[in-house]
Amino acid sequence: MNYWLMKTEPSTYSWDDLVTDKITCWDGVRNYQARNMMRAMKKGDLVFVYHSVKQTSIKGIAKVVKEAYPDSTALKGDWSMVDIQAVKPVGKEIALQQIKKDPFLQEMTLVTHSRLSVQPVTKEQWERCLVVSETKI
DNA sequence: GCCAACGTTGGC
């Protein structure tokens, strides 16, 4: 089981949109590092959904329901997408500020490589986030 | 709206 974090601009596609859709294909990723992260995802892996730009916080948990396959929205190039399904919202949103202040979360990719839109999360970071956000799976 | 950080493009 691996853990991940995916960023989205809520004005484009929000956590609430995912809850409504239940399942969505995560298309439009055009960054090789992010693409490679998606290719490493396995069915059943869990994903934090993070809102960038506005709110800047972790909103909810989703799971991978379909592993990487070609991104049909890509007119050229070798791009992939995965399907994720909403699992549940976090108990309390985790603000970026909070992550930056938390001594256990300093190594999160959100802090160290903030621009990467699909990021790995360690088991320790994942569990810390569940504690901080008062979330039970 | 600004701007730093980063990624991509293209001329040489």
Add this chain to the structure above:
DNA sequence: GCCAACGTTGGC
């Protein structure tokens, strides 16, 4: 292969 110019992301 280098690097300047440019575009994008995303925090503030």
